[in-house]
Amino acid sequence: MLARTPDGRTLTADGGPQPFTMGWSYLFWARSDKGAQRFHTGAAGARELIARHLGEYDRFTVREVSWNGARLVSHEDPENAGTTMLWIGPHHEVYTFVQGTNVPFELFIGELAAFDIRDAPEGVVLAPRLGARVRLDGLLAVNSLEGVCSIQVNPAGALPTPGGAGKRVRGGALWKRDERADDGRLLRSAILVNTSTTTILTARDADDPRFAAVADSFTCGLS
Amino acid sequence: MQNVVNSLAVFAFLGMVIALFAISALLRIVRELQQAVLAAPAAAPGPDAVRRVTRFASADGLPTFVLVVSEQCPSCRDRAVHLAGMPPGRIDGHLVVLSASRACAAWVEPAPHVEAVVDADLLGSVAVGATPSLVKYAPDGAEEWRRVVGSDPDLDRLLGMDLPESSNVR
Incomplete structure (x- = not known):
């Protein structure tokens, strides 16, 4: 599966016979002189679906306007006095969280104006505009393999590499980690390191034989 | 042979003098432009700060x-x-x-x-x-x-x- 990351790179991942649950969601920071702002991307409408699933949506004050052909939506949550601001394009959405209520759309437009946003089926790309003095940082890609494990992809170097030599597998070097949760449940995760990515696979069920197979065959690259 | 080297040296020196003149002329143009740019906002006021329809x-x-x-x-x-x-x-x-x-x-x-x-x-x-x-x-x-x-x-x-x-x- 080939996907475009918000900073314009290409992410390739192959989970073998297990299908991906969804398209990739990303988390990244936009850093400028004024500080850092966290942004998320996902499939268009995903944030609303999640909020509906969690039962939060009904208490939101929802506002919507149009901006350069895209929808701008704000979900204002009176419970925690915060607002989620969404840019919804034809394929994907970009959203960020702003503290406070009655946040004017102008604030969000001001943040988005630093980027040239291009939405395509492979992914939405936020290219910093010339002179905007903003850069993207701390990219994290999230997905899951249906019923087997969750996947977190970091660019190489973003996370420390575990000590010792890992097991040589198809996707690079592999380390396995078992942790026991407070309730006695076994949490099994695997860290896969190669030249371009550090990937964390977290098993849904520690004893699932499919997880061991996925950890040995999973390949992932960022270019 | 000595004559050729001598005349070359003289020509090179002349060329350098001409290049210095050219550079000073360029510098003067730059300075004039600088002054023109600095003087411009005072001469021509910008559009109204308030939009009027x-x-x-x-x-x-x-x-x-x-x-x-x-x-x-x-x-x-x-x-x-x-x-x-x-x-x-x-x-x-x-x-x-x-x-x-x-x-x-x-x-x-x-x-x-x-x-x-x-x-x-x-x-x-x-x-x-x-x-x-x-x-x-x-x-x-x-x-x-x-x-x-x-x-x-x-x-x-x-x-x-x-x-x-x-x-x-x-």
Whole structure:
């Protein structure tokens, strides 16, 4: 599966016979002189679906306007006095969280104006505009393999590499980690390191034989 | 052979002198340009800091509220219909819906107290980024403020109407 990351790179991942649950969601920071702002991307409408699933949506004050052909939506949550601001394009959405209520759309437009946003089926790309003095940082890609494990992809170097030599597998070097949760449940995760990515696979069920197979065959690259 | 070397040296020296003249001439041009740029803002004042649209000036001393809408925008339609549904006389001012398409004018057709203006040139001079936006003009046509309108209660609030009890917009 080939996907475009918000900073314009290409992410390739192959989970073998297990299908991906969804398209990739990303988390990244936009850093400028004024500080850092966290942004998320996902499939268009995903944030609303999640909020509906969690039962939060009904208490939101929802506002919507149009901006350069895209929808701008704000979900204002009176419970925690915060607002989620969404840019919804034809394929994907970009959203960020702003503290406070009655946040004017102008604030969000001001943040988005630093980027040239291009939405395509492979992914939405936020290219910093010339002179905007903003850069993207701390990219994290999230997905899951249906019923087997969750996947977190970091660019190489973003996370420390575990000590010792890992097991040589198809996707690079592999380390396995078992942790026991407070309730006695076994949490099994695997860290896969190669030249371009550090990937964390977290098993849904520690004893699932499919997880061991996925950890040995999973390949992932960022270019 | 010595003669050739000597004459070459002389020519090289002459060439250097000419190059120095050329560089000094260039430097003078740069300095003149610098001074011209520094002097320019004082000579020619910039455009008005306040946007002014004479079309929205009014003789009766009341302000004009202009709701800027676009056709491919579902929330624009909701806002325009909400504006048209307000009882006449509740708002202290003239109400205008500005757009570039006839279809938008139809949204406020049932309300005679809301004027529909279809004018792409005027829309360009009002120059809003996001739609629907509400712009308030003073009686002399000067712009007082502009806001993006995300919901019907926001529109009420911006027009200075009383808020219904059920709204959680403060």
